[in-house]
Amino acid sequence: MSTQTYRPLYQRPRSLSPVRNSYCPGCHHGIIHRLLAELIDELQIQERAVIVAPVGCSVLAYNFFEIDAIQAAHGRAPAVATGIKRVHPEMVVITYQGDGDLAAIGTAEIVHAANRGERITTVFVNNANFGMTGGQMAPTTLIGQKTETTPEGRDPLRNGFPIRVAEMIASLTGPAYVARVAVYTPPLVAKARNSIKKALLAQIEGRGFGFVEILSTCPTNWGLTPLQATKWLEENMVPYYPLAEFVGGPQA
């Protein structure tokens, strides 16, 4: 008679809190949270990491990681992170921000933290709308995209053009790693994981500011199912927001 034993191939990361997360079904925040937790485990930084949560859908991020956390004012996470890092340079300070938080109200803070080469890591979740508040236009909303505040579709004459944040950050000298990734297929998830790891290592190895922009779905506000949202992202966002390593990659 044979007894069946099993070898684990994938288990829930220890640094991800043992609770249900509050994100919508299929929201990519969940995937990104999971990747971050996997890396906190792998890099063994649970005891010296701190996450700075933004205002937005991920305001409750502090509930989902087994590390120290602080909730910052809208857009100001990079400044709060700077304050923490200057006091405790040995800590791994991570800001986790959405596109309203980082690219609208927080543009000054992210540009200057990046410019100072602040040894922090920013995870920027770009889902082309202000999610928490019901889907208003964000700086990253695409031309023609219908949102709560652009019911006819974003018109550049009235509202300007979508901002390519990763490219903007990459134009500065302070960053040691800048990339844009996506997580809508398992191979892309693996690449995203690798990019976030490089961004964390840029901090851990003291080389400079690390930044990863992650294109994400927002099924609820896009009015699509999670699977339809994935398709929409691939067809509409990826052409405008190219996936690449802009700084610190092998070819960069």
Place this chain on the structure above:
Amino acid sequence: MKKVVINEDYCKGCELCVSVCPLHVLALSSRLNTQGYHPAELIDEEKCNNCTFCARICPDAAIEVYKPVPVSAGGEKKN
């Protein structure tokens, strides 16, 4: 224990795992969990090849993947 263990309480029935599975061994069940979602379930364990795509796309970290390691009665390990 199964090759794919899904925490039905965390699952939100988003179907991302169902759609990325290359062998189509996952599907939403007809059960409802405490949150009112239909959780995903493994419908053909035999066919599953342990690729872990499902676990790696799950936004709720609800999926764990295990590889069977059969051990015979004589102590011989077969992978």
Place this chain on the structure above:
Amino acid sequence: MKGTEACAEAAIKAGCRYFFGYPITPQNEVASYMSKRMPEVSGVYLQGESELASINMVMGASAAGARAMTSSSSPGISLMQEGISYMVGCQLPGVIVNFVRGGPGLGGIGPAQSDYLQATKGGGHGDYNLVVLGPSSIQELVDLMKDAFEIADRYRNPVLILADGIIGQMMEAVQFKFEIDPTGLPDKTWALDGAKGRTKRLINSLDLVPERLEQHNWNLQAKFAQAAQTEVRWEEFLLDDAETVLVCFGTVARIAKKAIENARQKGIKVGMIRPISLWPFPQTPFQKVMAGAKRFLVVEMNAGQMLQDVRLAVCCQRPIRFSGKPGGTTFNPEMIEKLIWDLEEEGSR
């Protein structure tokens, strides 16, 4: 030393090793001084990209357990209000120094006291109070800086020093009677320094459950009530037999003292209550002096702000006269003396 520089040195002597600020007249010397001095004491001077960024950097440094401060002037302090409210909600210490200038808007660079209400009645959103201290000399500013950091740590709440452009820009002899080593300060058991060997910590002001947020508010109020007991400060000047009682704070009080001395020499029974803590506003000296006082005279460099607190303290028991100078103009002793004379004449008619 110049007031702004003395302020900076006092902070360092009080154990502060983190300064985040943005240039604004009339307090730019604080930043320049800090940029040279902080590296000397292995501290951090960082020019933030705005006052918004600066107050949030203070918040981060404070959350990490350090004594941190910023300084600015009126328009910049306006920008900091959200950050201050966040720090109160998160229960974080910190020291903010406002070298008040004429307003509103961009205003002018002359000295003023027109941020009294902003400082003492909130300024930021939510139910809260800051301990607000109003020095009237550079020496007092220096001494209050030490108190400010201690009060902030003890109550886990920001403290605001309400100075003005005069104190900032003038030069006086000053003594530093304290020197605190920040490494010798007690550990902050709530600070974020990495969850090593302990459960994770959270610094947060969000609570979506109204009943819990209500309780949090009452807890904060209890804290403020305690501070209202322990942190009240004032000076009494020639009050014993005063019939006319001036109420002034900051540099105006200093100018008023000269006027009061002159008036006293001419036989007028006049004295002054000088609140040093603007919040909590001192009630006791008003009760003490009410029996003998015939009238109060409030003199401030604004259009009538501390006046509101004086009205509350006097509670309609005596008439209150007000004279103000908003926008950056100042009083001199002769002006105040004339006010005292005019009141004396009216009283004797």
